[in-house]
């Protein structure tokens with residue numbers, strides 16, 4: 001988790017370069033981490049369904065995030081001058097269209113990082129556009145994204161899910177190869 005936090009801090013736009021549309025980034029005041037008074041805060045958007053039939057729903061994940069934020073390892077991962085807060089957005093029943101509109105709401109509320117979605121279809125639609133949002137893209141951290149395309153390289157703007165950070169090491173393809181190797185033995 002703390003590694004993801006570091007990645008996110010590094011990925012947040014600081015200025016000058018080009019964005020994924022080849023333009024100079026148009027930063028709103030609130031896209032910057034620090035305001036004019038020098039108060040610095042990362043604003044995260046938790047994009048998950050409220051519906052508890054989904055494993056990764058707001059009711060299950062938000063308390064875990066609260067606990068994680070109290071852990072010294074996580075607290076030490078943030079520089080002392082940077083605060084962290086989050087807001088939740090309901091991705092109604094993991095629906096892709098609701099996922100996009102929730103992400104747009106979160107962008108309008110000046111989120112610096114998206115946590116979720118976790119369901120594949122919702123994740124795919126948000127992860128495809130997050131590279132175009134904000135200054136040079138809004139990082140998206142998720143525990144989901146196991147199917148093939150999410151595992152592909154994400155190093156340049158040309159990569160479909162450029163701003164996506166998967167926290168898990170595995171994808172379905174790796175799992176399949178693992179089981180095949182196991183059977184062979």
Ligand SMILES: *[C@@H]1O[C@H](CO)[C@@H](O)[C@H](O)[C@H]1NC(C)=O
Pocket residue numbers: 051052053093
């Ligand atoms: C929650 O999601 C399930 C599965 O998609 C659906 O059948 C159910 O109607 C939903 N419940 C509510 C309260 O929206």
